[in-house]
Each structure stands twice: as structure tokens, then as C-alpha cells.
Amino acid sequence: MTPTKIIIDTDPGVDDALAFLLALASPEIKLEALTSVHGNIGIEKTTRNALAVLELANASHIPVARGCSLPLVSALNTTGDVVHGSSGIGNSKLPEPKSQPIEQHAIDYLIERILAEPNQISVFPIGPLTNVALAIRKEPRIVQALKELVIMGGSIKQGGNASPLAEFNIFADPQAAHIVFHSGIPITLIPLDVTHKCLLTSEDVEKLNKISSPIARFVRDATEVYMDFYRQHEIFDGCALHDPLTLATIIAPELFTFEEHYVDVDISTGISTGNTFADLMKISKKPANMKVAMDVRGRDFINLFLERMETLSRSISE
Numbered sequence: 052m053t054p055t056k057i058i059i060d061t062d063p064g065v066d067d068a069l070a071f072l073l074a075l076a077s078p079e080i081k082l083e084a085l086t087s088v089h090g091n092i093g094i095e096k097t098t099r100n101a102l103a104v105l106e107l108a109n110a111s112h113i114p115v116a117r118g119c120s121l122p123l124v125s126a127l128n129t130t131g132d133v134v135h136g137s138s139g140i141g142n143s144k145l146p147e148p149k150s151q152p153i154e155q156h157a158i159d160y161l162i163e164r165i166l167a168e169p170n171q172i173s174v175f176p177i178g179p180l181t182n183v184a185l186a187i188r189k190e191p192r193i194v195q196a197l198k199e200l201v202i203m204g205g206s207i208k209q210g211g212n213a214s215p216l217a218e219f220n221i222f223a224d225p226q227a228a229h230i231v232f233h234s235g236i237p238i239t240l241i242p243l244d245v246t247h248k249c250l251l252t253s254e255d256v257e258k259l260n261k262i263s264s265p266i267a268r269f270v271r272d273a274t275e276v277y278m279d280f281y282r283q284h285e286i287f288d289g290c291a292l293h294d295p296l297t298l299a300t301i302i303a304p305e306l307f308t309f310e311e312h313y314v315d316v317d318i319s320t321g322i323s324t325g326n327t328f329a330d331l332m333k334i335s336k337k338p339a340n341m342k343v344a345m346d347v348r349g350r351d352f353i354n355l356f357l358e359r360m361e362t363l364s365r366s367i368s369e
């Protein structure tokens with residue numbers, strides 16, 4: 052089977068980093084590039100972390116293009132370090148990357164790659180949607196050329212995690228999300244409704260670390276801070292693998308229950324700004340603009356993730 056070509060647009064971020072590792076451990080996927088964006092931490096660190104995690108996984112051949120450092124309209128969100136640590140990747144101690152980002156800006160890189168290979172490239176935005184929104188505005192032809200967007204973001208039937216009503220990636224740049232949601236590009240949305248069912252536990256991490264490998268150690272060191280946050284704030288025993296779950300749309304789509312819905316985002320700058328909602332009762336009569344993951348077999352996904360991490364850990368030993 053021909054692997055699916057993907058570019059991950061990302062704000063690493065602990066769970067972002069785990070998504071890179073899952074992509075690299077999955078023969079169903081060809082990770083073409085990473086494009087960095089502001090989000091969990093500032094652009095300097097998200098770009099550095101992208102390079103460093105690729106180096107950890109012996110994947111420095113994969114290009115990293117540096118993207119936007121600020122949202123379109125909102126002020127920069129600087130709350131992510133509470134969840135992801137001041138490094139952005141928890142307590143992991145990765146060496147300074149030897150590689151550098153490419154010269155091209157992420158927006159121009161996305162446009163060039165998408166137009167060069169029509170209907171071949173899928174983009175997986177797992178951070179704020181600033182880069183993707185500006186790429187659409189700069190070159191509207193990508194709307195027809197992009198195969199699909201698989202977005203980690205939003206929440207449909209449950210509350211938010213950045214505000215009581217808004218999920219972080221959308222809350223960090225609601226106007227960018229509005230541009231993307233109404234672009235006409237084929238979208239699959241992976242919201243908190245399903246990612247909160249995909250909890251990696253400390254027992255899972257300890258079992259993985261029976262393998263002596265820098266990969267297993269990174270998973271442990273990176274998730275420590277992340278898990279503490281969930282213990283203190285979300286009453287979860289573990290941490291949600293928000294970003295890695297997007298890749299299951301390629302690796303194991305049978306784990307999901309999808310529904311087609313009209314989904315919009317509140318950009319009114321009031322108390323509910325960034326809130327995403329689906330017209331579940333079809334009241335607006337507006338056509339569906341995305342496929343939404345409404346349910347998932349969360350523990351089956353975690354087991355799949357752990358299997359792939361074990362394989363990757365064994366392939367990259369001390």
C-alpha cells in the first residue's frame with residue numbers, strides 16, 4: 052500500500068512530539084515535513100523542538116519550515132508552558148539540534164508543496180491554524196489542490212480546555228480557524244470529545260520503559276509534566292494523546308465513529324470566543340463542512356500507539 056504523504060503543522064508541545072514519533076513508526080505514513088507555529092510555546096521553541104525530536108528519531112532528513120509567531124488578531128497565548136513545561140516538551144533533555152529550519156517560510160513551503168503535488172498532500176494541523184489560514188489567503192488555489200486537512204482542534208459536545216468553552220488550538224487563533232473551517236477544503240476534525248478518551252497512563256509509560264531506548268525515555272520525560280497537569284486539573288489518571296490521535300485516521304480509521312456536520316467557530320471576541328459548535332439538529336440548513344470524529348475506541352488507540360512506540364524504541368537503542 053502506498054503510504055499517505057503528510058505535512059504536520061505543529062506547536063510542539065509534548066503530544067505534538069509523540070505524534071511525530073507515531074508518524075515515523077507507521078509504514079502507512081510518509082512524513083514529508085513539519086511546519087512550526089506559535090501555540091503551546093513560542094515559535095523559537097516550537098521550531099527548535101521540531102528539529103530536536105526529528106534528530107532524536109534519526110529523521111533529520113525531514114525538513115522543518117518555521118511559521119507564524121503570532122495569531123491573526125488575538126494576543127499571543129502564553130499559557131501552554133503550564134501544560135508542556137518551559138521547554139515545551141516537558142522534562143525531556145534533548146540536545147540542541149544540529150540541523151536548522153529551511154530558509155522558506157512555512158506558509159510558502161505549504162503552498163509550494165501542495166501546488167506541486169495536487170491531491171497528494173494531506174496536512175495535519177495540530178496547533179493553532181494561523182499558518183494554514185494565511186496559506187489559504189495568500190494562495191487560494193491550494194483549496195482545490197490540498198487532499199485534506201485533518202485537524203486536532205475544537206470540542207463539540209463537551210467544554211473547552213483553554214477556556215470553559217474553547218479548545219486550545221482554536222482559542223489561540225479563532226479567526227484563523229474561521230478562515231479554515233469556511234475554506235471548502237475537505238476537513239476531518241478530531242475534537243476533545245474523542246481525544247479525551249485516549250489517555251496514556253503512567254503504567255503504560257513505565258511498561259514502555261522496560262525497553263532501554265532514548266525513545267522510551269523521551270516519552271517518559273516529556274509526559275511527566277503533562278501528566279501532572281492532568282492529575283491536578285482534569286482529574287484524569289494520565290494524559291490525553293490529542294495530536295497522535297489524528298494519525299489514526301490513516302493508521303486505523305475503524306477506531307472512529309464519524310459524522311458529517313456543519314461546524315462553525317465563535318469569533319465574536321466575547322466570553323465564548325473560540326467555541327466550536329456543530330449544527331447537530333441541522334437547524335441552519337447549511338451543508339456539512341467537515342467530517343467530525345464523534346466517538347473513538349480510545350484504549351484500542353492507546354494500545355496501537357504503545358505497540359508502535361515499542362517497535363520504534365527497539366529500533367533506536369542506546
Ligand code: RIB
Binds near residue numbers: 177218219
Ligand atoms: O487542546 C489540545 C491541543 O492544544 C493539542 O494540539 C496540544 O498540543 C495543544 O496544542
Ligand code: CA
Binds near residue numbers: 062067090091177
Ligand atoms: Ca499541538
